[in-house]
Amino acid sequence: GEKPAAGPKGNTAGDTIKIGWIGSLTGDQAVWGTCESNTLQMLVDEANAAGGWKGKQLELVPLDYRGIAEESLTAARRLTTQDNVIAIIGPNTSGGSIALTPAVETSGVPAISTVGTNPLVTVTEDGAVKPFNFRVCFIDPYQGAVAAGYAYDVLGLRKAAVLYDQSIDYSKGLTEFFEKQFVHMGGEIVAKEAFNAGDTEFKTQLTKIKEADPQILFLPYFFKEVALTANQAEDIGLNVVMMGGDGWPSEQLMKMAKDSLQGDYFVNHLDYKDPAVADFNKQYMDAFGIAPELNGYLAYDAFLVLKAAVEKAENINSVEIAKALETVEVQGITGFIRMDAATHNPVGKDAAILKIEGDEYVFQQKYSIVPVE
């Protein structure tokens, strides 16, 4: 057993503060991973230009894990002991974020997951919090519930259909809580269809959904498939309000399926008109020539959270930073983040509802809800 007995000593920063990052630079998640690492490098450069943290320069050690969970563990073993990082940001999947737990617990280095939404990223099966795992994103239940609440309450829709990716936990989680909330409030799920990651054809599922005649179609997955779904729905003449989660917003979504998505909604963390968001967007655009993905925003916030913890901790030591992370509070670009010491999840983050109109994501309102258990 590699469980710490007296607790690990952790890593202490030397001349520079090393920050590890694990994410996909290759493999089928590379779009998202690349955006994270770009964002972080940009932030590190910016911080260094401003004199670093506590007078020390920062250094980012980015490691690719191809989106393969077990490689995340090997990478974490290296970052924590060979590169002596004081914290790890990433990785961009729940599987990878869970897999590195033994390494961060053995060496006492906190890991802040960007988009690992599975509850088990930060707590064990029996609900105990994992001391060195954190995240800055929503966990599944919340977004799903928000979407259901908004559809029922605000849009006044009663018959919903869901199409989801059954091979990824993000999509399954959203579906589960959307369904629970919507039914709890009095709505009806008239159709629930699934596909698997890598599929590109959804027409048959959509044909079945069309037969069920819903008022709203919930699409809790990422923009590539969302765009294909929207276009194919158009192909078979299914005209219905569509709604999704934070997997939607992307420049690519608009390129691929703007026309098919007019008037549809998604739940997000941020309002794109917000000055902080707009600034970051512009900065990123200038540096890399394309718009950032959602992961960029979350990497941004993970960086801010880490910075706050480093400032709060007495020494730049990873175990102390982990302690500090438990109570950190920052205004991120995805909203206000207060870490919950009992779950290591951000709490109090508002959800924003955005609508696609023309070329824009139009902010509708902030919306929060207490999800049903």
Place this chain on the structure above:
Amino acid sequence: MMLQIKNLNVHYGGIHALRGVDIEVERGEIVTIIGSNGAGKSTLINAISGVVKASGGTILHDGKELAKKPNLIVKEGIVQVPEGRLIFANLTVADNLAMGAYLRKDHDGIAKDLEKVYTLFPRLLERKSQLAGTLSGGEQQMLAMGRGLMSDPELLLLDEPSLGLAPLLVNTIFEIIETIYKMGKTILLVEQNAYKALAVANRAYVLEQGRVVMEGPAAQLAGDPTIQEAYLGKRTT
């Protein structure tokens, strides 16, 4: 000189299969190579055809260096009927014969030769559209021979053409060899049936462990006691 082989060497990894072989074939003659198993006869034929690479030596065709690639060598008119037949099992008998005439453009000539092959081997005509892979051993041998004839070669390299043939057909094969010879073609014949080979050939070479150990007019070798002992067997009829 139609074919002039000088100091030919072939290696298979560590095995030295041909060791400085010198052989000459005059236009319009039948030359036969005899030798026991593993002597290097097939290797020699394959080296001429370009399917095994020589590690040394030269092969001249009409005084000029012979091409190196099998298909170019066929283009020069040197065609092999390979040992173990190597027919196209997945093609029909007719397609196999058509493959023999692959490089030919003279449609009339092809049609005539096809007719000739079918007269020589009526069995092939019967089995025209059967997949060659399901032919009996001897039928495959007939097909290989027929396919070789379809290419209308200048120099025909025959590697054990009577292999697996019934006695009657062995006779037929040697009659065919004589017919081709009379048409003015040149033949290099490798045969185990040394009696018949020496009977039909003008000249002969004896290959032993990759070396030419004896050469001369076929009739003279046939009468040589050492040859009789080693290759013709002590006859017991």
Place this chain on the structure above:
Amino acid sequence: MNVTFFIQVLINGIAIGSVYALMAVGYSLVYSIMSFSNFAHGGVIMLGAYIGYYSGALFGLPIWAAILAAMLGCGLIAITIERAAYNPLRKRNAPPLYYIISAMGTSILLENLIVATIGPNFKTYPPLFTERSIEIGKIAIGKLDLLMLVISAVSLFLLVFLIDKTKIGMAIRATAYNLRASSLMGVNPDTVIFIVFGLGGAMAGVAGVLFGMRYVVYPQIGIITNKAFVGAVFGGLGSLPGAIIGSVLLGIIEVMASAYWSSNLQNLIAFVLLIFVLIVRPSGIMGVSTEDKA
């Protein structure tokens, strides 16, 4: 559920089947000659999608010209791959397994080459038709689906004609069986292999562009060819009509499973059915048993 629903689902099945078919033809062509599963085919399809995208986006070529460019480009790429990764093996008479590994290496190489150079981002073709589908009563048929089906059928017809009826086709078949023997007939094996890989690559090019138009382009789209391989096996390896029939059938089975049973099990059912088809017909639907004579 009613008849229109059934017909709509059937059409969806044929549509997705024609995507698989287009990919399967090139794969099956190479299989029929070289007797090995060219797992780099998916990579070449991916490159085809990129070539089509850039010739449209950068040079503003019309769609037919983009397809031609992709055919040409992919043909050359396939030939290059053959030269670099397979030809040296052929020279040493390596068994088919080695080709497969070399092909896998190639496919890893191609995917990551694009990630490292162009980047992992998605690329979207401009829409080809403003109206995406033709509607007949309550049934909708995608125009792009129709185009793909027509292209698969036409290319099948041309390839079958080439292989079965022409002299070079005969040489291709002969070379497929025994390279050495066919070179002893005067066939230049390099020419044959050039033609086969060139055609296989060109087919990958068409498939890539149409795939890109229909969906989206990114470095991992080659993965989808796994389904095409399954389709080809369904139909019988090495048989071109088999590849198309098998692929379309696979598409129909998938959507039917999804429509009348459960979309959760769609892929599972497809794979389980694959195994059962093989148990009943060990050489696929159109394949011939290759048991040789003793």
Place this chain on the structure above:
Amino acid sequence: MSQLELKNVTKKFGGLTAVGNVDLSVRKGSIHGLIGPNGAGKTTIFNLITHIYEPTEGEIFFEGKPIHQLPTHLISRAGITRTFQNIRLFKDLTTYENILTACHFNAQYNYLDAIARTKRYRVGEEVLRNNCELLIDILKLNDQRDILAKNLPYGYQRRLEIARAVALLPKMLLLDEPAAGMNPDETIQLLEIIKQIQNQFDLTVLIIEHHMDLIMNLCDRIMVLNFGRVLAEGTPQEIQNHPHVVEAYLGEGGH
């Protein structure tokens, strides 16, 4: 007493009758020849006996028991094995390994013995190696023992086929053109070898050959096939002078 009996055996390929209503009986301890023109159905008969092909009709008995429904490997277990006209060696194994593999019947040890290297395993392997050495000696393959089968010259490949078949210590050996590709001298050597192994291993031999020297000197009885049917059957003397055989197979002056 007849060891192998074919009763009214027929094999059709589509419309073609490759073997038609053949009755054959081979006496224990004899050497029986099977000759006939190319495509007469000789190899097909071997394929039927070893159940590589399913007979269309008829029955086959070995030592009184029906074998036409047994799978191939059980037929060889019952004591019949063969060589192939189109050589089928284990190409990437050496001569020694080819023979050693075929000896496997002669050692009785199981997986666990092999894994634990028990005494039974060691004794068994010893037996196999000794068998193997013996065969290499008899068939004069000593110089070829470490050469991969695919690299052997044609004649040696044939000899190795025989060695591999004999390694099973069968009761009956089916030889399909063992002398193909051998010159007369080598054919005579082969004749001696066949006689020797027949004697030493107490074998019954059924042999297909086109070399008449070999057949006439070796066989006790000969059956001649033509177009899948029995044309003649008898002693070498009878066959040699049988007018139909001369006409259909041997040819005038053929011998």
Place this chain on the structure above:
Amino acid sequence: MNLSWYYISGILIFAGINLMAVQGLSLLTGFTGLFSFGHAGFMSIGAYTAAIVTSWLGAPFYVSLLSAGLFAGLISLIIGRLTLKLKGDYFVIATLGFGESVRLLFAFLESIGGARGFTIATSAHHTSLFDVVLVNAIGLIVMVNLIHSKHGRNLKAIREEELASRVIGIDVFKYKMSSFFISAFYAGVAGGLFAHYLLFIQPAMFQLIKSTELTIMVIFGGLGSITGSVIGAILLTALPEMLRFLNVWRFVIYGILVILIMILRPKGLMGGQELRLISWTRRLISKRKGGQA
């Protein structure tokens, strides 16, 4: 650079886990001539079996490994019964179908976590480098002894020439089944080691690419060589880590290296040869000079 043992041992553990699966696959591919694209499926069956056995039943780690192997083996008997009659690439594609089916099935089974994965009880034993080395050592001895017996030779005969194997009395189907069973058993054990090292498993870890990577390791090392498999598994597991300095180019180079090995050493690194060292140790173990190749 100061290499960390914690990091290196992490790589070695994965190498050992892969090696266990590769050993089995080597028997199947290198010695029997059957090519499988579904061994990630057997690995996942082993992983889930072992995880359930320790987490739910509280059984000891080594018991869980044994049950992982046996259960994967059991499934292989069913799959083998159905598919081993298939020839060449048909068998390959059928195993591919099997591997994908297993993964989709696990993703579908909510009782064991579905796509979200299965977490192993914290009380369970965690795979250590020692475990991996021990299990592999046992696996190697068994494998080498098996190969150098008549059983191993019969498998090679089947690889070379099926018809002739039947004629010399080898029950081809039965031998293929045993080979398939043993390889699945090894893959299952590898899965058990894997699960208890990561302490968390999900179906997405057992994609087609895992099967193909295992196969690449076997062939890279050299078909028909156990030493080759050892080298192949270790080298190819470590290679992506060693190439980290190349950043996004590392899998470009990885792909090129795979091709280069096939071209330059067309029989793989070891190509049917065994490293001397191994036969020495083997001799030491069996104490008698018997059992030469």
